[in-house]
Amino acid sequence: DSHASPSGGTLKLAVIPGDGIGQEVTAEALKVLEVAAPADVKFETTRYDLGAERYLATGEVLPDSVLAEIREHDAILLGAVGGKPNDPNLPPGILERGLLLRLRFELDHYVNLRPSRIFPGVVSPLANPGDVDFVVVREGTEGPYTGNGGALRVGTPHEIATEVSVNTAFGVERVVRDAFSRAQRRPRQKLTLVHKTNVLVNAGAVWWRLTQEVAREFPEVTVDYMHVDAAMIFMTTDPSRFDVIVTDNLFGDIITDLAAAITGGIGLAASGNVNPDRTTPSMFEPVHGSAPDIAGQQKADPTAAILSVSLLLDHLGHTEAAAVVEAAVIADLAERDVATTRRTAEVGDAIAARVGG
Amino acid sequence: DSHASPSGGTLKLAVIPGDGIGQEVTAEALKVLEVAAPADVKFETTRYDLGAERYLATGEVLPDSVLAEIREHDAILLGAVGGKPNDPNLPPGILERGLLLRLRFELDHYVNLRPSRIFPGVVSPLANPGDVDFVVVREGTEGPYTGNGGALRVGTPHEIATEVSVNTAFGVERVVRDAFSRAQRRPRQKLTLVHKTNVLVNAGAVWWRLTQEVAREFPEVTVDYMHVDAAMIFMTTDPSRFDVIVTDNLFGDIITDLAAAITGGIGLAASGNVNPDRTTPSMFEPVHGSAPDIAGQQKADPTAAILSVSLLLDHLGHTEAAAVVEAAVIADLAERDVATTRRTAEVGDAIAARVGG
Ligand SMILES: CC(C)[C@H](C(=O)O)[C@@H](O)C(=O)O
Ligand SMILES: CC(C)[C@H](C(=O)O)[C@@H](O)C(=O)O
Numbered sequence: 155d156s157h158a159s160p161s162g163g164t165l166k167l168a169v170i171p172g173d174g175i176g177q178e179v180t181a182e183a184l185k186v187l188e189v190a191a192p193a194d195v196k197f198e199t200t201r202y203d204l205g206a207e208r209y210l211a212t213g214e215v216l217p218d219s220v221l222a223e224i225r226e227h228d229a230i231l232l233g234a235v236g237g238k239p240n241d242p243n244l245p246p247g248i249l250e251r252g253l254l255l256r257l258r259f260e261l262d263h264y265v266n267l268r269p270s271r272i273f274p275g276v277v278s279p280l281a282n283p284g285d286v287d288f289v290v291v292r293e294g295t296e297g298p299y300t301g302n303g304g305a306l307r308v309g310t311p312h313e314i315a316t317e318v319s320v321n322t323a324f325g326v327e328r329v330v331r332d333a334f335s336r337a338q339r340r341p342r343q344k345l346t347l348v349h350k351t352n353v354l355v356n357a358g359a360v361w362w363r364l365t366q367e368v369a370r371e372f373p374e375v376t377v378d379y380m381h382v383d384a385a386m387i388f389m390t391t392d393p394s395r396f397d398v399i400v401t402d403n404l405f406g407d408i409i410t411d412l413a414a415a416i417t418g419g420i421g422l423a424a425s426g427n428v429n430p431d432r433t434t435p436s437m438f439e440p441v442h443g444s445a446p447d448i449a450g451q452q453k454a455d456p457t458a459a460i461l462s463v464s465l466l467l468d469h470l471g472h473t474e475a476a477a478v479v480e481a482a483v484i485a486d487l488a489e490r491d492v493a494t495t496r497r498t499a500e501v502g503d504a505i506a507a508r509v510g511g
Numbered sequence: 512d513s514h515a516s517p518s519g520g521t522l523k524l525a526v527i528p529g530d531g532i533g534q535e536v537t538a539e540a541l542k543v544l545e546v547a548a549p550a551d552v553k554f555e556t557t558r559y560d561l562g563a564e565r566y567l568a569t570g571e572v573l574p575d576s577v578l579a580e581i582r583e584h585d586a587i588l589l590g591a592v593g594g595k596p597n598d599p600n601l602p603p604g605i606l607e608r609g610l611l612l613r614l615r616f617e618l619d620h621y622v623n624l625r626p627s628r629i630f631p632g633v634v635s636p637l638a639n640p641g642d643v644d645f646v647v648v649r650e651g652t653e654g655p656y657t658g659n660g661g662a663l664r665v666g667t668p669h670e671i672a673t674e675v676s677v678n679t680a681f682g683v684e685r686v687v688r689d690a691f692s693r694a695q696r697r698p699r700q701k702l703t704l705v706h707k708t709n710v711l712v713n714a715g716a717v718w719w720r721l722t723q724e725v726a727r728e729f730p731e732v733t734v735d736y737m738h739v740d741a742a743m744i745f746m747t748t749d750p751s752r753f754d755v756i757v758t759d760n761l762f763g764d765i766i767t768d769l770a771a772a773i774t775g776g777i778g779l780a781a782s783g784n785v786n787p788d789r790t791t792p793s794m795f796e797p798v799h800g801s802a803p804d805i806a807g808q809q810k811a812d813p814t815a816a817i818l819s820v821s822l823l824l825d826h827l828g829h830t831e832a833a834a835v836v837e838a839a840v841i842a843d844l845a846e847r848d849v850a851t852t853r854r855t856a857e858v859g860d861a862i863a864a865r866v867g868g
Contacts, residue, residue: 240736246719247712255710279747281638298655298676298711305713309720313680315713319655323670350761353612354655355604356662356672362603363666379597383768390636390747390772404707408765411740415747 162194165470168227168435172205174444175454175498176233182456182502183231183463186482189510190467190475200227204253206237206244206444215252221260229466230257230437233459234444251301258294261434263427264325265332266292266403267465268410268441270393275488276418284394286417289340291333291398292406294427296325297357299403321357321402327364332430333400334372344397345369346378348385348405361402385409389416414441421454422487424461426469436469438462452497457483460505482508519551522827525584525792529562531801532811532855533590539813539859540588540820543839546867547824547832557584561610563594563601563801572609578617586823587614587794590816591801608658615651618791620784621682622689623649623760624822625767625798627750632845633775641751643774646697648690648755649763651784653682654714656760678714678759684721689787690757691729701754702726703735705742705762718759742766746773771798778811779844781818785826793826795819809854814840817862839865 167187171180184199191197202220209215224230235253237244258266272278272286302318330347337345347365351358362379369377380388382405388395389412401409414423423441440458448454461483468476482505496504524544528537541556548554559577566572581587592610594601615623629635629643659675687704694702704722708715719736726734737745739762745752746769758766771780780798797815805811818840825833839862853861 246708246715247710250709251712279637279639281636298674301712302673303675303711303713305716307680308716311680311684313717315678315717316659317655317676317678317711317714318660319674319676321672321674323664323668327668350764351603352607353604353761353764354674355608355658356660357674358603359662359665360670360672383764386765386769387772387777390769391776404710407707407710407740408743412743412747412769415744419748420744 162192164196164198165229166227167197167199168224168230169199169201170204170230170235171201171233172235172444173207173237174234174446174449176205176235176444178450178452178454178498179440179456179459180231180233182498183459185502186460186479186506186509187463187466189506190463190479192472192475195472205235206241206249209249210237210243215248216256221256224257225261225434227435229435229470231462231466232437232439234440234442236444236446238446255299257437258427261427261437262429262431263294263437264329265426265428265430266294266406267426267428268292268406268413268423269465270410270413270417270423272417273422273484273487275490276422277492278416278418280390280393280416283416284392286393288393288396288413289336289398290406290410290413291329291336291400292410293325293329293401293403295403296320296322297403319354319357319402319404321360323360323364326360327368330361330364330368330400331371333398334368334375337375337398338372340397342397343374344376344378346380346396346399348380348382348399348401348409350382350405351379352381357402365400382409386412389413410441420458422457422461424458424465426462426465428469438466438469452499453495454498456498456502457487460502478509519549521553521555522586523584524554524556525581525587526556526558527561527587527592528558528590529592529801530564530594531591531803531806533562533592533801535807535809535811535855536797536813536816537588537590539855540816542859543817543836543863543866544820544823546863547820547836549829549832552829562592563598563606566606567594567600572605573613578613581614582618582791584792586792586827588819588823589794589796591797591799593801593803595803612656614794615784618784618794619786619788620651620794621686622783622785622787623651623763624783624785625649625763625770625780626822627767627770627774627780629774630779630841630844632847633779634849635773635775637747637750637773640773641749643750645750645753645770646693646755647763647767647770648686648693648757649767650682650686650758650760652760653677653679654760676711676714676759676761678717680717680721683717684725687718687721687725687757688728690755691725691732694732694755695729697754699754700731701733701735703737703753703756705737705739705756705758705766707739707762708736709738714759722757739766743769746770767798777815779814779818781815781822783819783822783826795823795826809856810852811855813855813859814844817859835866
């Protein structure tokens with residue numbers, strides 16, 4: 155297929171800078187991609203203006219024709235989407251459900267990949283974080299994120315609203331298998347399932363059963379289980395114990411923000427919305443939002459967007475280029491002077507220079 | 512009614528020590544209650560053996576007749592329930608759903624109250640936690656905890672399992688109002704709603720709407736909203752910003768373990784399952800579990816159970832006695848020598864002595 159050619163040629167990249175700081179950090183990410191791409195690979199980028207601004211101007215969130223075009227690319231780079239908080243013209247969830255989640259669901263991004271490392275020189279809010287290097291494999295197409303559920307007697311004292319978490323053996327097994335195969339390729343070969351099997355007994359049973367079943371295919375991997383509430387405790391008191399975490403869509407959302415926080419903040423957290431079957435383009439994005447309060451001021455840290463480029467290159471088979479970008483970020487972080495604030499473009503320039511040099 | 516007499520007389524207390532360290536910490540909690548109770552108040556305790564041990568021996572979780580008896584008490588003190596992890600004879604959720612959650616639901620404990628403070632002398636895993644003193648008002652009778660949902664084609668590759676989060680205007684409004692009234696009585700008068708309105712749009716809309724509506728009754732209270740994932744970040748980087756947090760059952764479960772972790776661990780976290788309408792007995796318990804690995808060794812810290820006694824006294828209207836217990840705990844914590852480990856009973860004795868003296 156055309157979505158993962160690891161050899162030379164032209165790769166089609168759909169770029170969705172989005173809103174607020176999404177624009178600024180994406181510019182830096184592309185700057186780094188430009189210099190990082192292997193000599194025989196050309197990235198042909200198409201920019202799609204989607205997000206709050208477009209919605210407020212046109213009422214469009216993600217037109218079907220645009221989705222069809224995006225689908226024809228090899229990968230997607232996304233900045234951040236979201237308007238001003240509590241903008242009365244932006245109903246809650248309209249962009250999240252209509253754009254971000256629609257892309258994840260339509261393109262079957264069932265692996266939401268979120269690496270967490272404390273890089274040298276980075277300050278954690280934890281007093282003694284230890285040597286933190288784990289990756290969360292968050293399910294991306296099921297769970298409480300499906301949009302199932304509804305509401306009755308809305309706005310009245312008799313309103314009832316439901317949200318249905320949908321968990322299928324098909325959906326759970328494939329993400330669990332992906333997580334195991336990642337665990338197997340890592341030095342510590344450890345996998346922790348995070349769920350709430352003692353309360354969410356139906357969903358919990360599927361996750362538990364399939365984790366045990368798939369484990370048999372990966373005898374080298376040590377398997378561990380932790381309730382999501384207990385995970386909060388270990389994440390703050392002993393985060394170095396984690397290697398690969400596999401979990402559902404909502405727990406993964408929550409855990410990865412905590413993981414980002416303890417490893418130095420969401421300014422550094424990259425993510426991939428991956429379809430490991432490579433039948434559709436995977437999408438790479440920083441975990442942070444559009445931060446409208448600091449937008450357009452060159453105050454945003456583009457590091458997470460740049461690390462997302464590293465994940466993108468890796469996914470496309472350009473492992474070496476991916477490693478070079480990551481190494482450049484690590485070197486930049488190690489030498490950052492916390493007393494000096496650099497403009498967004500300065501950070502991008504510095505990392506691009508390291509990649510190029 | 513009989514469930515909250517604030518004046519003298521006999522109060523009937525149902526005690527469920529439960530399993531593992533539940534037994535040991537409850538003994539200390541009762542020791543402190545004994546000396547803390549006002550002179551004209553007598554606590555008449557009835558012990559109920561419920562939990563893993565009873566289930567494994569008899570197959571009984573919470574017989575209806577026992578529930579009916581417990582209902583006739585003024586309050587309940589619970590230690591912890593739960594057997595050995597992965598005991599094949601203990602199906603996941605059997606005790607949680609059948610005992611703990613059944614009590615919360617049958618007795619309509621719609622306010623699950625979890626105060627979080629960093630007491631002097633207590634070490635937080637955060638490098639700079641600041642002055643942390645907030646309370647989480649977790650909804651206790653709805654959300655993803657209702658047991659709604661089910662599974663089809665169980666154990667097959669076509670299994671589908673659902674969990675339904677149920678949110679009613681009735682259920683949300685009453686807990687939100689309780690949270691506001693607590694916020695109003697606190698010096699900072701601040702309330703933060705934590706939810707995920709951008710994804711769980713149906714449930715989110717009810718929580719959002721009723722928070723805005725009830726806010727009008729409490730003009731002194733400042734209202735704030737935070738997505739649950741963002742709450743992870745603020746909880747680890749700026750926890751002193753919180754005053755009262757109101758949230759749903761599952762988010763509350765997750766957040767309060769994080770809150771416990773950053774304020775020194777679940778060894779110190781107390782909770783009340785409260786029916787503010789006082790038509791049923793409220794239940795007080797430490798947040799921690801039964802810790803079978805250290806059970807019976809006098810290694811458990813009974814502080815959370817003792818602080819739960821303070822919440823119990825406060826709920827029953829014995830505000831002064833409640834404050835005395837809390838002050839005794841604070842004094843004990845401030846003078847704890849981290850190098851010396853005390854036995855469970857020694858901690859109880861020390862705190863009881865301070866209360867008595
Ligand atoms: C914006 C929101 C829909 C999204 C999510 O909940 O997945 C974000 O929090 C994330 O983690 O990527
Ligand atoms: C044991 C479990 C059912 C319970 C919960 O999820 O509420 C516990 O974690 C708690 O927080 O009290």
